[in-house]
Amino acid sequence: MLIESNPESxxxxxxxxxxxxxxEIESRFGEEIRIEPELLICEKPTYVQSFDESFGWKACEDSYLDRVENLIQTAAEKLKKTPYTRRVSLPxxxxxxHLCKTPPTVTEISFLYYFDSLHATAYVRSLDAxxxxxxxxxxxxxxxxxxxxKAEMEIGSVALLVAAPHIYKRDTNRVEKHSYKDFYGFHxxxxxxxEDYESTAWHSALEVIYYNGFEKETEWGELFEGQKRSKFVHRLFVEVKNTRENKIHDKAPFTKKYAIDYAHxxxxxxxxxxxxxxxxxLKEGEEYTYAERARYCxxxxxxxxxxxxxIKKLRENPYRRDCYVGISRVWDLTSDDPPCLRGYQFLKTRKFMGIFYMRSNDIYGAMHANMYAFSLLTDYVSQLIxxxxxxxxxxxxxxxxxxEFLDSVKEILEPETPSYISKA
Known part of the structure; x- marks a missing residue:
């Protein structure tokens, strides 16, 4: 994770x-130098270059602005009505x-209001830095x-979650080896x-939110009293290195059978x-599933x-950067229960990997099962290719x-040590 005060830095x-x-990786567009996924955060964003409404960078046959401009007003109205909403995310x-040669690099932009500012986070499947x-x-x-x-809010930070940050070898004579500082842990x-394992990653996520998280209201409080408020952190980026061992925590709120059924x-x-x-x-009564959005909506x-x-593309070349699956749709913006998962991507840098992007995640009730299922999907794809x-x-x-789950989380993080000393 790289955090800087301005975009140039x-x-x-x-x-x-x-x-x-x-x-070094040989791509369709030339030999490149690539690192693994990186979260980039700019604390005080300003334009790197001059920007005007004629911005016309193309995504397939559309400009980027064409794809989002009709959603901006709806997004602003939703935030103005409910500033603490987690449901404003633009596909x-x-x-x-998948069928065109120039798919968009930015695939999703999500917004969150806290500390009196509106913050933006974008998923970027590939970035020539x-x-x-x-x-x-x-x-x-x-x-x-x-x-x-339009929402009458102050501007906060901008973050880019970049799946394939790279520069081309032909451009290395134009750049310098600037110093940088990796940031780990909480900010x-x-x-x-x-973490090494999914189980320990879940434990660490619970820990960082329980001890460092901020409090705010949620929209689910209208239906569930215990979910009226939550503790949260912004932009949780989890990396799991050893994916085939210790997959389920012994305190996970689900069984292995449930996790496999959910995944499949x-x-x-x-x-x-x-x-x-x-x-x-889709089965009767289902509004959507992640599988339906990915495969036949x-x-x-x-x-x-x-x-x-x-899968077809990865069999040809696992290093390619366009193997992204979009779960979100434009109509989600007016939904009271839009998909939490917005999209995912497969690619290889040093190892094959799956990157899954969520606008919102219930860390105690859902994250561990999500991780199990998403990791299992990545495992299956890796075997197929x-x-x-x-x-x-x-x-x-x-x-x-x-x-409502804070006490349960405390029991996981701070288990009582049994006393074997008899009391007189």
Whole structure:
């Protein structure tokens, strides 16, 4: 995690890290130097270059602004009505982007209001840190400014979760090895957790929120009294290195059977993992599932099995940077229960990996099962493309523990030591 006060320093730090830690990879566009996923946070964002409404960088046949401008007013109204909402997240990616040669680099932009400021976080599937940092950063800042202006809010920080930060070898004579400082642990604008196992990663997430989290209201308080308030951290970025051992914590609030069923049916649709899905998969009473959004969404005008498309591409080249699955849709913005998972990506740098991006995550009640399912999906994909090892990354814009679960979390973090001394 890199944190800087301004975007120019952030770009220099990123380039410095790429030059010092990157590995050489042959891509379709030339030989590149790439590092693993990085969370970039700018505390006081300003435009890197001049920005105006004529910004026309293309995503397939659309400009980036075309894809979000009709959502900005709705987003602002939602924030103005309920400032503490976690449900304002704008999709830039569309399922049919798999079928074009220039899919968007920025796939999702999420917003969170706290400390009297509106903060933006974007998922960026690929970033040429030298040539396109400014265009991507300025686009996200522009959307933040527009929503903040309409919602009458102050502008806060801008963050980019970048799956494949890189520079091309042909450009190395144009850059310097700038110094940089990696940030681990808790910061009020982001948290970076690195653990060996999913079980210990969940424990660490509980720990950082319980002891460092901020309190705020939630929208679920209208329905559930115990969920009226939560403790949360902003931008929880979790990296799991050893993904096939110690997967379930002994205090996890679910069974292994539940986790496998959830993974196979709700997340993956495992019955046809290696075949394209061309028919309805929702069961009666289901509004959506992550599998349905990934593979056959009935409301999509053009239906694309995104997961299957990714597997096909990865078999050709596991290093490619466009194997992204978009879960979010534009109509989520007006929903009272939009998907928490917004999208995920598979790619290889040093190892094959899966990166999963969530706008919101119930850390006690849902995160561990989410991690198990998302990691299992990554495992299955790695086997299908003959990759022996894989890493797992889990990210949440708003990572929280509901008030009603705080006592249960305390019992996990601070178990009582049994006394074997008899009392007279």
């Amino acid at each position: 952030l770009q220099k730090s990123l380039i410095g890290k790429i030059l010092r830690e990157g590995v 830039v990616w569309r399922p049919e982007d 030298l040539n396109y940092f400014s265009a991507n950063f300025d686009f996200v800042l522009h959307v933040l400014e527009e929503i903040a202006r 009020k604008l982001g948290v970076h957790v690195i 049916n709700y997340v993956i649709y495992a019955a046809k993992l290696d075949k394209p899905v061309k028919e309805k998969i 009935e409301r999509d005008e053009k239906k694309v099995d995104q997961l299957y498309e990714c 003959n990759e022996r090892e894989y890493k797992y990354y889990h990210f949440s814009v708003d990572a929280h523990i509901y008030e």
